[in-house]
Amino acid sequence: MISPIIETIQLSYDYTLDGEKVIRALDNISLEITEGEYVCLIGPNGSGKSTLARHLNALLLPAAGDVYVDGLLTGKEENRWEIRRRVGLVFQNPDNQIVATTVEEDVAFGLENMGIDPPLIRQRVAEALELVGMSSLAQHAPHLLSGGQKQRLAIAGIIAMRPRCLVLDEPTAMLDPRGRREVLSTIRMLNRQEKVTVVHITHFMEETLDADRIIVMDRGQIAYSGTPEEVFSGEIDLGSLEMDMPAIPALASALREKGMPVPQNTLTVDQLVEYLC
Numbered sequence: 001m002i003s004p005i006i007e008t009i010q011l012s013y014d015y016t017l018d019g020e021k022v023i024r025a026l027d028n029i030s031l032e033i034t035e036g037e038y039v040c041l042i043g044p045n046g047s048g049k050s051t052l053a054r055h056l057n058a059l060l061l062p063a064a065g066d067v068y069v070d071g072l073l074t075g076k077e078e079n080r081w082e083i084r085r086r087v088g089l090v091f092q093n094p095d096n097q098i099v100a101t102t103v104e105e106d107v108a109f110g111l112e113n114m115g116i117d118p119p120l121i122r123q124r125v126a127e128a129l130e131l132v133g134m135s136s137l138a139q140h141a142p143h144l145l146s147g148g149q150k151q152r153l154a155i156a157g158i159i160a161m162r163p164r165c166l167v168l169d170e171p172t173a174m175l176d177p178r179g180r181r182e183v184l185s186t187i188r189m190l191n192r193q194e195k196v197t198v199v200h201i202t203h204f205m206e207e208t209l210d211a212d213r214i215i216v217m218d219r220g221q222i223a224y225s226g227t228p229e230e231v232f233s234g235e236i237d238l239g240s241l242e243m244d245m246p247a248i249p250a251l252a253s254a255l256r257e258k259g260m261p262v263p264q265n266t267l268t269v270d271q272l273v274e275y276l277c
Ligand SMILES: Nc1ncnc2c1ncn2[C@@H]1O[C@H](COP(=O)(O)OP(=O)(O)OP(=O)(O)O)[C@@H](O)[C@H]1O
Pocket: 015, 016, 022, 023, 024, 025, 043, 044, 045, 046, 047, 048, 049, 050, 051, 052
């Protein structure tokens, strides 16, 4: 049996103020993520997505329940360094993730902190920049890059540390459409080609269409978990969770309501055109 790369068992988390519980942000979440999976995490504002993401590399520790990364319990102090190496976290704002004055140095930063030998650092930096398509920008100043390039730089800095899993918390939220496309294709390539497990939090429903699985969160709980075809079949009331259907499944669903038997698994323009023509 394949053991999951990430497992949460009845995970709950409360934000506190002066020792007093303010809010239960995660409520009894049991979840398994298999190595190599591409999981999208969606849900309304405040549903607990970021709080869950921060538990996956031990930035936050459970108030109740357990989180295992590659079999390592996050609650154990001695596991934390290894857990943070295996699960890399990418945040929304690329500017907050830049630490050095050249692209190359920025990617090297985490590796230097790990105490890796300089020749190996150079090799890993070159590989990581190549993977995100930024080799030609190695000597550039990060603050002059576009939003998409900055976010790919942040991803390169994480990838250089060879994590098994990448957790991205709204990595495209601050980007223009071109930047979003660049970052998305980088994430997909890392998953498909480099076999990195991906947990991708997003408010853009279109970004979830080729995930292996979508987990829908609501008020600290998992409201639903399924393939994109299942989540966007029209059977689930996303509207009650303040979420929209992506355009094509919404159109397919509307056509079905008018009596046209468009297949439930219609997610893309190509699939809809194929059916209609
Ligand atoms: N530092 C904090 N202190 C107190 N409460 C917090 C803190 N961070 C988050 N919360 C609360 O915990 C709940 C879950 O927040 P979280 O940020 O995990 O949600 P989210 O799904 O990531 O939302 P968004 O889509 O807006 O990013 C919310 O009610 C939020 O207000």
